[in-house]
Amino acid sequence: MYSIIKSGCPLGIGGMLVSVEADISQGLPSLSLVGYLSSSVREAGDRVRTALKNSGYGLPPRRITVSLSPADIRKDGAGYDLAIAVALLCSMGAISPEKTEDYMFLGELGLDGSVREIPGVLAVAHFAAGQGIRKLIVPAGNAQEASCIEGLSVFGVDTLTDVVEFLEGGLILDPVFPDLQTLQPVEEVHDISEIHGQRTMKRGMEIAVAGFHNIILTGAAGSGKSLMAKCLPGLMPEMTYEEQLELTKIYSVAGLLKGEGTGLLRRRPFRSPHSNVSLPALLGGGTIPRPGEVSLANSGVLFLDEFPHFAKGVIESLRAPMEDQEVTISRVKASYRFPSRFMLVAARNNCPCGFYPDRARCRCTERQIVEYRNRISHPIMDRIDIRIEVRPVEIGDLLGEAAGETSETVRGRIEEARARQVHRFREESFCYNSGIPQRRMKEYIHLGDQETELLKQVYQQGGLSARGYFKVLRLARTIADLAGQEEIRKEDLVEALFFRNVGAAEEGGDVS
Numbered sequence: 001m002y003s004i005i006k007s008g009c010p011l012g013i014g015g016m017l018v019s020v021e022a023d024i025s026q027g028l029p030s031l032s033l034v035g036y037l038s039s040s041v042r043e044a045g046d047r048v049r050t051a052l053k054n055s056g057y058g059l060p061p062r063r064i065t066v067s068l069s070p071a072d073i074r075k076d077g078a079g080y081d082l083a084i085a086v087a088l089l090c091s092m093g094a095i096s097p098e099k100t101e102d103y104m105f106l107g108e109l110g111l112d113g114s115v116r117e118i119p120g121v122l123a124v125a126h127f128a129a130g131q132g133i134r135k136l137i138v139p140a141g142n143a144q145e146a147s148c149i150e151g152l153s154v155f156g157v158d159t160l161t162d163v164v165e166f167l168e169g170g171l172i173l174d175p176v177f178p179d180l181q182t183l184q185p186v187e188e189v190h191d192i193s194e195i196h197g198q199r200t201m202k203r204g205m206e207i208a209v210a211g212f213h214n215i216i217l218t219g220a221a222g223s224g225k226s227l228m229a230k231c232l233p234g235l236m237p238e239m240t241y242e243e244q245l246e247l248t249k250i251y252s253v254a255g256l257l258k259g260e261g262t263g264l265l266r267r268r269p270f271r272s273p274h275s276n277v278s279l280p281a282l283l284g285g286g287t288i289p290r291p292g293e294v295s296l297a298n299s300g301v302l303f304l305d306e307f308p309h310f311a312k313g314v315i316e317s318l319r320a321p322m323e324d325q326e327v328t329i330s331r332v333k334a335s336y337r338f339p340s341r342f343m344l345v346a347a348r349n350n351c352p353c354g355f356y357p358d359r360a361r362c363r364c365t366e367r368q369i370v371e372y373r374n375r376i377s378h379p380i381m382d383r384i385d386i387r388i389e390v391r392p393v394e395i396g397d398l399l400g401e402a403a404g405e406t407s408e409t410v411r412g413r414i415e416e417a418r419a420r421q422v423h424r425f426r427e428e429s430f431c432y433n434s435g436i437p438q439r440r441m442k443e444y445i446h447l448g449d450q451e452t453e454l455l456k457q458v459y460q461q462g463g464l465s466a467r468g469y470f471k472v473l474r475l476a477r478t479i480a481d482l483a484g485q486e487e488i489r490k491e492d493l494v495e496a497l498f499f500r501n502v503g504a505a506e507e508g509g510d511v512s
Helices: 044-054 081-092 121-130 140-146 160-167 199-211 225-230 241-253 279-283 312-316 319-324 366-374 378-382 395-399 407-424 438-444 449-460 466-482 490-500
Strands: 002-011 014-025 030-034 063-069 103-105 135-139 153-157 215-219 301-304 326-330 335-339 343-348 386-390
Touching: 002 081, 002 121, 014 081, 014 121, 030 044, 044 081, 063 081, 081 103, 081 160, 121 135, 121 140, 121 241, 135 140, 140 153, 153 160, 199 215, 199 225, 199 343, 199 386, 199 407, 199 466, 199 490, 215 225, 225 343, 241 335, 279 312, 312 378, 319 326, 386 490, 407 466, 438 466, 449 466, 449 490, 466 490
Parallel strands: 002 103, 030 063, 103 135, 135 153, 215 343, 215 386, 301 343
Antiparallel strands: 002 014, 014 063, 326 335
16 A cells, blocks of 8 residues: 655755655565665664554555655664655554644654654754644644744644644644743853953943944953953844744754743854864854854854964855855755854963063964964954954953943943844845945935045055945945934944054054
């Protein structure tokens, strides 16, 4: 008897429908799985056979063929186990085929018949809903994340027996609804008021967060660069529903969503990989492509401390993700796309020992300092909007209490500026000033005669590249939003040029 069941698999952060066909016919007893399968899928035959036996449904001693199509795309992972088992049960007559027509099945089977969690369920569920599928049976541990998709009835099951009884009407299961009140555990974050002095660095970070601009902090060791970065979670505005859904899909595909109560991720990510991170770990990859750190930081912060200590190839690999805001991993039969709309926050010292420009303690040679700074190439630096020279903290600031605005106060201004951007770009695919396409600049950024003349002078003096010119405009747009102004004033442009560090050498100036 022939039967067909709908299943699926993640493809990047999207999905793909997979049809699981089963046929039981006369012939020597065997169980064959076909359809360009990896070893983990071919092993499903043994898992499913044993799970069926231990659930009270032994396979008949006949020729059994299971096909997963499309046959020209490689299948990997254990997520097809449940669909294969249901297809076999339909062919055996244990389940009426017409009762499975409206469902998609996802899940791994244990040898005892238990249904186990798998990665990527949210991505597949989102894709399935777009294909008109309205009912989904998944492991109970994945039900909460899949239920976040509107228009989809999600049923969580614990065992294969539950699936059979539910489809045949012997067990009543209620659809799982998303728990919108469930929040991620709140981690301890630093408050910006803990930082002594450093008003310029604080202002630069406020502008960066408000417009989602990349920023690099260069300065002596112990000047507060890393602490400033750790204050970022308390400054970041709330994510939109679209950002939450996209981020949760990325973490689902990466297998980082665990627990039955997991819903949409609501806190912006803060990723801080060590300087020995490999290229696949940063960008993503693997036999089954998985998102890397640049994608796990999507809609949040990618903090690279001690930036020059990262491998040269790793640093240079950031060019495409920063420019294109996505990573494409190509395989023979498919390409996997992962978003990478992150805010880069990098920190570095002035020299290898960290004491420059204090020549009383710095023993680095000029050549060592130049080589150290040249590890960050001009193309990478040019893609960073804000470049701040962080000075050592003054003794007067250290002797006094750490005072200044709190993260809550600064976040209030950031959220107001963010609201202006949301309104301005409500009909666009981008939502931050840093994302304004070059061809659309004149629609959203208008300069007066004075502002135009100022930029013209700076550009002609060689202080800006073409890319830098447009980055200054985007920065000025954010500064005006923080001030509550629609028009960009000359002082906004001057401040943007200051934080762009126009006029200083890309590697930090004279080291003599």
